[in-house]
Amino acid sequence: MRSHQSLNLQPVLSTEGMRNLDAASKEFLAKKTTSEPSEEDVIQSGYTLMQEAGLALFKFIQNKIVEIPARHHVKTVVIFIGGGNNGGDGLVLAKHLLQAGIHSPVFSLAPKSKFKNEAKLALDDFLQAGGIFVSSASLTKNESFAIRFLREDIQLIVDCMLGNGAKGELRPDFAETVRIINESGTPVIAADAPTGYDSSMHICNNICIHASDTMLFGFPRLDAYVKEGGPAFGKAVVAKLNYPSEVVQQFDEKNYLVTEDYIPQLLPKRNEWGDKRRQGTAFIIAGSKDMPGAAALCTEAALRSGAGLVTLATTEAIAPIIQAKLSEPVFCSLDDFGKDTVHRGTLRQENISTLLDRAKHASAIAIGPGLSTNFGTVEAVLALLPQFKVPTVIDADALNAIAMIDDAEPRCGMVFHDEKATIQAVTEYLHNLQAPAILTPHVREFARLFGALPNSSMAIPSRLREIATSTNKVILLKGAPTYIAAPDGNVYIIPVANSGMAKGGSGDVLSGIIVALLAQGLATPEAAVLGALLHQKAGRITREELGAFSMLPSDIIKNLHKAF
Incomplete structure (x- = not known):
């Protein structure tokens, strides 16, 4: 077989391999700016990759919105986030949607105080741009957080709650949110992994988002294409990010995705004279x-x-x-x-x-x-x-x-x-x-x-x-x-x-x-x-x-x- 480099094949990584690649890439990129990077330098490098991920998600959703007719004349994309880096991806997306004139309220299952590092930078940028941020903690006890979004005239839901770092069964508030999203009948785009899919055990837990599409950041992951994850991931779309090739080579697991392309x-080659x-x-x-x-x-x-x-x-x-x-x-x-x-x-x-x-x-x-x-x-x-x-x-x-x-x-x-x-x-x-x-x-x-x-x-x-x-x-x-x-x-x-x-x-x-x-x-x-x-x-x-x-x-x- 010709080399995967000459064919430009995409390596398929495990969840653990992807996490390790992400961490090593942040360190590598930080060292390109200074020989002894501080924690802040590494966080900034991580935020650069997060911005790439959010932008890729925005471009995909822009095209998706065109395919889905608005119920009225207002374009609305509702983004559900958690307090980790998957939530940060959602906040970068929300900022781009806001700047494109698309109504994009963010509903967070974590209070602002829970956002750290890259996710905190994304939250600050989103709020500075005038974004609407509603956390479960800000709602009254008599109002279900998960059903508040149903008041919106929405075309699309984006799941940025947990990503591929989720383990074990969902917390009750996450499980309730997932249930109502699934029952809404609204198309869902998941970022990295649908909420409820346990990427460490490779199973859907007691309840799981059923996405129409899932955007995988960086490289394909096998979970999205097999019987365990395929029904939840829906159609997998891979967004290439600028991970350093020197680092990628270290985490190549010798599994490659091949498609009709x-x-x-x-x-x-045909021999026309033979x-x-x-x-x-x-x-x-x-x-x-x-x-x-x-x-x-x-x-x-x-x-x-x-x-x-x-x-x-x-x-x-x-x-x-x-x-x-x-x-x-x-x-x-x-x-x-x-x-x-x-x-x-x-x-x-x-x-x-x-x-x-x-x-x-x-x-x-x-x-x-x-x-x-x-x-x-x-x-x-x-x-x-x-x-x-x-x-x-x-x-x-x-x-x-x-x-x-x-x-x-x-x-x-x-x-x-x-x-x-x-x-x-x-x-x-x-x-x-x-x-x-x-x-x-x-x-x-x-x-x-x-x-x-x-x-x-x-x-x-x-x-x-x-x-x-x-x-x-x-x-x-x-x-x-x-x-x-x-x-x-x-x-x-x-x-x-x-x-x-x-x-x-x-x-x-x-x-x-x-x-x-x-x-x-x-x-x-x-x-x-x-x-x-x-x-x-x-x-x-x-x-x-x-x-x-x-x-x-x-x-x-x-x-x-x-x-x-």
């Missing part, structure tokens, strides 16, 4: 009597992804079915060796010599979609893989075959007879393969190979990194989000959830895309990342056209041309 940078073989030859081993569709989907996706020549190796029992659907691929029809009803229509050991002979001219191979897991197929897959030398996509039943490597009898269950021994055998087998390879498991296939994933999404990148380095293979874990772990220790995260793609056959399409990219000369990490991006972009377009309920994997293939 990177597709043009990763695409292989023949079909110079555009890449892909060899696909897929399909069985019960799953011919998997082979068809994988093959058609490869054809739609730039490979000059695609050959499908499948049994003679199903080859005519796929030939009736697809005109473009070359077929390698595998002999069924008699009329054995148990094994007819599936890959067998007797097919190995034919496959190796036909695969000699391939520039990339994909194996697994729809192969089945009968004993003969498992033996054939395990014997074939060590003999491949060109980049290979290992998917579906090829992964299941590897998971059976130390079993006396075939099985495809989730529980191992000896999980530790199986994981060790699988790891050694994969490490010893000659070919550079990409494994594309979903969660259950992953568990069969390497044991269950960690319960916390925060621990998944580290686990995948460990496996990719120990096997020397690229691991692409399908799901929401999608993770790609490379042998060099880098983990790439594609922050997309699309339930319309959670259907049988979507993974076969992905394998076809990736093998075509490998055939065109991309290295395994690039092919895995680009393939997943193209897959999700085509899936997004398909969902927009057909909806999550009705879209099919074959529809994703039809939209692949719009993804390139």
